[in-house]
Amino acid sequence: MPQRCRKMERRGVGRMFWNQLLRLRRRAGPPQDNPGEAVKEPERTQEHTLPSFAGGQHFFEYLLVVSLKKKRSGDAYEPTITYQFPKRENLLRGQQEEEERLLNAIPLFCFPDGNEWAPLTEYPRETFSFVLTNVDGSRKIGYCRRLLPAGPGPRLPKVYCIISCIGCFSLFSKILDEVEKRHQISMAVIYPFMQGLREAAFPAPGKTVTLKSFIPDSGTEFISLTRPLDSHLEHVDFSSLLHCLSFEQIIQIFASAVLERKIIFLAEGLSTLSQCIHAAAALLYPFSWAHTYIPVVPESLLATVCCPTPFMVGVQMRFQQEVMDSPMEEVLLVNLCAGTFLLSVGDEKDILPPKLQDDILDSLDQGIKELKTLEEINEHVSGPFVHFFVKTVGHYASYIKRDANGQGHFQERSFYKALTSKTNRRFVKKFVKTQLFSLFIQEAEKSKNPPAGYFQKKILEYEDQKKEKKTREKAVVNRRD
Template structure:
């Protein structure tokens, strides 16, 4: 009997799906148009490349996505009036298809050149590739060209679409022409570590204390409802993507809208788990809505607007203390390295933070592979109760009782049950190292003595 394909999203599957594709699917410019007889504005697509001209199922799905894009480019359209000055802003959003596939929208909102009060416009690139750094560089070039003439943007995007999809660690070169500068070559490099190429953890530590971050992490781990509130689109999108990345090797399975348009705010009344971001201008409306139990976080003040009051008790106590210790040591390491190049510093920060949270999962579920049994037909099955009872720590067992009921855990295990010879990811590598460290007696009893993450910093210095 054949097992059905996984119904859960996993990071590894998404990374495989990204291969063999174009660098981006389409590029749009979104502008604000005045409503008839009203002093308010509606966002509309004013330019689109390439045009959709084939009435196929894929094209119809693409048209539906295009209809949704304007409100994500201007989630605050109702608040706008013409302005004379505006500092350009970079942010992103995510579109989820009916089949569960995800596409990223990378946006640069800027004020067109001119005199007098005017409205901003958004340049948006839609891609399956989650790589904020690469597309931020693309948007820098778009903004540079737009400052001269809008006509210079479109040939550049055509050249970019004709470029090959870069493999991890590889660089592509895009030949361009700019009046006054002549022929130019733009180099775009995709990071080697695909797992972190679409996140930057620095924003989390700019907005949140370590203790608050761990409380949010715990709430997401148990699939609660979480709402981020901030003044800037860039803050919402960066922090939302970063906090979800902390869940690796698990994947958030529920509603995820980094920047929720004001017109869709009723979503926060949904009884199912979600992670959404709201601009501060929507806060009065949010407080009026009958929102069920949720953690509301003000990213501007590092305070909880609303909480459940049990956030400090969700994780195993010793592991939570170890997480805090390791992250505080992270701050020391980064401050000691403050003279280094900023990009390298950010990469170091990403690696450090990632390894700290991976270590948490290694300590709690790293023994899962010991409880995957295989039948004569080659089918693998997970022994749930044996897995949980093998843990000596009572606090970890209590945590697992709840966490093992989550869709994240179900997706993780289902993916491992269906695997044949797929390459091992970073988590599996760290698990192997962890199991090799344990004495034979400890492997059979599992975690008889829980060692704090704060004393296991050697993992943070390993080169992947």
């Protein structure tokens, strides 16, 4: 074990995650995940990279304010939870321990940069997120707004953090706007707003929930929170990834992720890191990245990059040299600031079938300048990658044979032999060995019918297009005869 990794094992919060970093599993075992590794395989009840809900769920579990407080010894500061809503009472002992682990980890991810903080008069506000995994495998997302609170003279930054199991970044960014606005008045004004939010049901895709909130000197306000109709992309913003990298580079990152390799993103800002890593994971839809996944790695967990198992992590640029000096094998190291690959395996351009790779690139190039809204950008970027999976593995349902009890059994060999293209077949033979595909097909084997989601919709559209093409070709042949 490298010396740096031993150091990490002894560090406070690093210790709670260390079992995950050392746990090497074979393909048949439970998936590796991000900090707070699940002790059993998580349920895969949907086809989204992050949790998505039909509606009716609670918006959030906690609103926290994390502030920098002086350590007992010396002048250094450490992040500490200074406000928590709601307070949890009457929890069983096991639940209390789990909540304490969660709450102890959160400050580290709100201030992951390891700065030697000092009071400031100016500080650019940042919105970012992190993901933690519970012992039962369920994921929690921390939506963070870091800013300098209002007031005279030098001040220390603080973070508003909303903990939720729901992936909907644009919606929670708007909620953070409301929290920030109320905090400028008084913490007491935040409570009724968050209480109303907690009592409201999370809306179904395309639906709106309206909250009534009273603000002193402003009166009663009505706040509308709307979910996108197409919910499979509500947890992602592709614009940052497009700003930092070329289409060709994005395709190479996708190819590396498809084969479950190690990918590290470097950037200055927390917002850029978290948005780009979420976007990279979203390219895998309808498959879910089930390995180590840390949008912004805290300084004390930098030894993650010497982990021998697959990971997708974001690291601030200030730690670039420490990352470069780490013992790593077959890593794609992406500099988002310069738009370059600092390290690569070397075969990233050759992983995908050439024809399908060209199709993705052509689709991304077409009409990109005419796009205006975030929804249009997200659909334009995601669409070609979804279509790639439709063409390569969209026929999976036809190769799940069911026994008398209804249990499905995937016919792997027949599945990839059904592909007529040799290059497509060569790629799929590798892809079916990944956890990405295994977790997806395990869920499909349990379900008697394909899930009625966006991916299935695109499969049906593609099949209809092929039938129409055959009909047209047959009609042309008949006219010639």
